[in-house]
Amino acid sequence: MTTIILNLIILAIIPFLMIGVIKKTKAFWGGRKGVSVWQPLYDFVKLLKKDFVISKTTSNVFRLAPSIVICSTITAAMFVPMLYGKAIINIQAGFIIFAYILGLGKFFALISAMDTGSSFEGMGASREASFTSIVEPAFFMIMASIMVLSGNFSFESLTKVLDSAGSYGFLIIIFAVIALFLMILIEGSRVPVDDPTTHLELTMIHEVMILDNSASDLALYTWGNSIKMFLISSLIANLVIPSTLGTFDALLAYLATILIISLAIGTVESAMARIRMTHVFEFVFIMSSFALIILSLVIARMFGG
C-alpha cells in the first residue's frame, strides 16, 4: 500500500520538477536567471482551467485521445520500479506489458494528430512513428539481456544486476545507462532529436503533433510526455543504485540520480544543436548498437568461461 501511495505521489510531482530543472539548467548555461523549477506545474494547472479551441475537421478521436494517452502512460508507470526498486505491479515480463501499453497511448496520439488533417501534424506523426519503431526493439533487447543474467524477468530484478553479474555488471550498467539516456532524448523528444522550445513546425516531431491541442488536452499531453521521460530515468536510477543501501540513503540516491539525469539533459540541450532530420535515424541507431554491445557482454558473461 505504501508503495502505491509513494509511487503515485512521485508520479504527480517529479515529472514536472524534471522539466523545471532542465529549463533551469538551460537558463544557467545561457547566462539567464530562468523561471522557477515549479513553473511547469503552474503551467499545467493553468492549462487545465483554459477554454478549448478545437479544429472543425476533427472527430471524437481527437477529443478522446488525450484521455487514453494519459491513462495508458499512468498504467505503464505502474509497472516501473521507482523508489526503493518497488513497482506497484511487479509481474514477470512486465517490461513487455509496459512497452505495449505505452504503444497504445502512442497509437492514439498518432491518430489524433492525423485527425486534424494538417500536414504539419501529419509530418510530426509520421516521424514519431518512424523513430519509435527503431527504439522499441533496442529497448526490448537491452531489458531481455539484462534480465537473462538473473533468470528473473520482472522489472524489479533490474536492481540486482550487480549481484548476478559481478564485474561484468559494471560494464553492462554503464552501457545500459547510456542507451537508456539516449532513449530519454528520443522518446522525450529532446535536443538533439527534437526541439521542444521552437515552434518552427518543419523541424519538429512531438511538439508539432500536438499543435492543435489546447487547454486540458495539451496539459495532459505535456504531463504524459514528462512522465515518459521520468519513467526511463527511474529505470536508470534502479540500475545504478545498489540494493544494499539503507532507507534514507536509497531515497537520497534515487532523487540525486533523477536530478543528475535532468541536469545532463539540460546540459546536452545547451551544448548541442538539433541534428538534421535526415540524420536522426543514425542517432537512433546508436541505441541499437548499444543494445548489441550489452547482448555481447551478456553472452561473454554466460558462455565466456
Add this chain to the structure above:
Amino acid sequence: MNNYFIAIAILFLGGIICAFLPQKIKTSALSIFVTIASVFSIIPALSVIHHGENLTRVFNFNPILGEINFTIDPLSAFFIVVISIMSLASVIYSNGYLKPYMAKEKSLSSHLIFLPALIASMLLVVTCDNALMFLICWEIMSLSSFFLVIFESEKKETLKAGIKYLVFMHISVIFIIIAFALCALNAGSFDFSDFAQVLHNNQYLANIVFALAFVGFGTKAGFVPFHNWLPDAHPAAPSHVSAIMSGVMIKTGIYGILRVINLIGTPSKALAYSVLIISVISALYGVLYAITQHDLKRLLAYHSIENIGIIGIGIGAGMLGLAYGNNLVALLGFAGGILHILNHSIFKELLFLAAGSVYTKTHTRNIEILGGLIKSMPISAVLFLVGSVAICGLPPFNGFISEFLIYFGMLKGLTINSFFALTVIMFSIAGLALVGTMAILCFTKAFSIIFLGMPRSEAAEHVDSDTGASMILPMSFLAALTLLIGVFPQYVFAFLIQPTSVLTGVHITLSTEPVEIMHQIAIIALVFLVVCAGICIMRIKLNNQKIEMHQTWGCGYDRPNNRMQYSASSYANPFLTMLRPLFKKVYDIEKPKKLFPTSAHFSLHIDDIEEAYLINPLVKFDEWFLSKFEKIQSGNMQDYIKYGLIFLILLLAGCFIG
C-alpha cells in the same frame, strides 16, 4: 461425431439447394444453412476440448481408398471452432455485401455452391487422418476457393490473380504429395498413425518430410518466400471471401505444419531454428510491405503474411522447447502460436469486412483518395479502429495476449543454456518488437488516411450513410470477441491447454506461473478499461470549459483544403527512405513544364522485391523455354495424328521391351 458429419452434409447440400432458389432469398437461405451447420460442428468440437477425449469415425471406401479414419482430437477441435465461427460471420456479412450484385442480376449460384463447399472442405481437412483423403479434401478446398476468388471474373486482373493463386496452390501441393509419399513408402499405409511411428524412429526421414511439408503448407499459409499469391488473390476476391481466406483458410496451412510436428514428435534443433528464423523474416517482410501499400486489401493481405510469421514464431519457440526438452517453453510457444491463430482470424476478418464496407460505399480500395469517413460511417470506423488496435497487439485487445504468450515463451527460452538459442531468440524478440511498432506505423496510417481528416475525393465525400445491419452485426460480434479475449485471457488460456498438449506430447501438469500472469493481466486490463472509459466520459460530459470551433492551424492560412493533408505515401516515407534497398520503387512522374503548366502528376508504386527479382525472372525463363516447343503445336491436324501414331508405336515398343 454424427453431428459433425451432419454439418458437412448440410454444407454441401445447402449450397446446391441455394442454387435453385430465387435470387432474392439465396443468400439468406445460405446463412441459415451455415448457421445450422456451425452449431452442429461446434458441439462435438467443444466436447472434445472439454473432455480431452478423441472422437473417431471409420469409413470404408473399399476397394479404392480402403478404410479411412476421421478423428477429432483437441487440435482439430480447436480448428473446427475457429472455422465454424469465422465462416459464419462472413457468410452473414455476405448478405449485405452481395446485395448490389443481386440488383445487377449477376448469377450467384456458383458462388453460393462453392462458399459452403470451401467451409466443408476446410472442416474435413482438419479432421482427416489419412493422407490420400487429406489430399482430396485439400484439393476441394483449393479449387472451391479459386472459384470464389474469380467471382468478378469479367475483370481481367481478377482472373489473372485467380490463376496465379491456382498455380501457386498446385506447386505447393506437389511438395505435400512428395512428403506424404515418402512417409507412405516407409510406413506401407496412408494412415497418419502409421506415419507417426515411422517418423518417430527415423530422424533423417522426419527432417526431410518436415522440410517438404513446410514448403507445401507454408505456401498455403503464406510464409516468405512462398507468399506471393496472397497480395494478389485477396484484393481480387470479394471481401467476405478474402475474410474467410485470410482469416481461416490460410490457417489450414498452419494446421498442416502443426499436424506434421505432431506426427514427428520431437523435432530436431535445426528444424526448430529454421522455423523460427523463417517466421521472423516473414513477419518483418509482411509488415514492411504492408507499410508500402495504398490498396487497402493488399495492405491487409501483407499483414496476413506478418501475422502468419508471428504464429510461426510461436510455433518455432514451441519447437525449440520440444527440441531442448523444456516443457514450459514448449507450452508457452505453442499456446501463443495457437491463440494467435484464433486472434488473427478474428481481427483480420473484422478488418477485411470493414474494408468491404468501405468498398461498397466508395467503390475504391485506394486509400489515398479516401478520408473523413468517420463522419459518414461512424460504426464501421470504430469497428475498423478496434481491429487496428487489436492487430497491432496492443492491450487490452486479444492480439496482445497471444503476442505476450509468445514473448514470455521466448524469454523463458533465453534461459536454455545454449549460445545459439540465446542469440537466435534474442534477435527474434527484437524482431517481434520491431514488427509490433511497424504495425502501429502501418495501421495509424491506414486508419487515419481512410477515416480521419477531410475527404480526399468525391467518392469519399458523397458517402451518405453507414452500411446495413447485416454487415454491421457480424463485425460487431468479431469486435466484441477481440475485447473479450483481451480482458478475460485466463479462460482462453485454459481453453488452449488441451490443443497444446496434443503438440507437446505429454499432458502438461501446469506450472502455475503462466496461469497466474494471465489472471494478473486480466485484472489490469479490466481496471484499465473501466478507468480509461470513465475518464474519457468524464472529460467530455463534465467539461466546464467553453469549446470554440476553428480551422485547423495552417500558419495563419484560413482556407486549408483536402489536398494539403498528409497522404499515405508521405506518412510512410521517412521510414521507407531509411529502408530503401529493400524495395523496388517505380516512379511515374510528369513534371510541370512551360510558364503556365497544363498538367503534371506524380505517382509512386512499390514492387515486391521477391516478385521482381525471383518470380518474374523465373516466369520469363519459363516462357522462353516453352516457346522453344511452339513448333510442335502447328495447328495442323495431320501433325497431331502423327504424334499420336509415334506415341502408340513407342508404347508398343515399350511393352515388348518391358
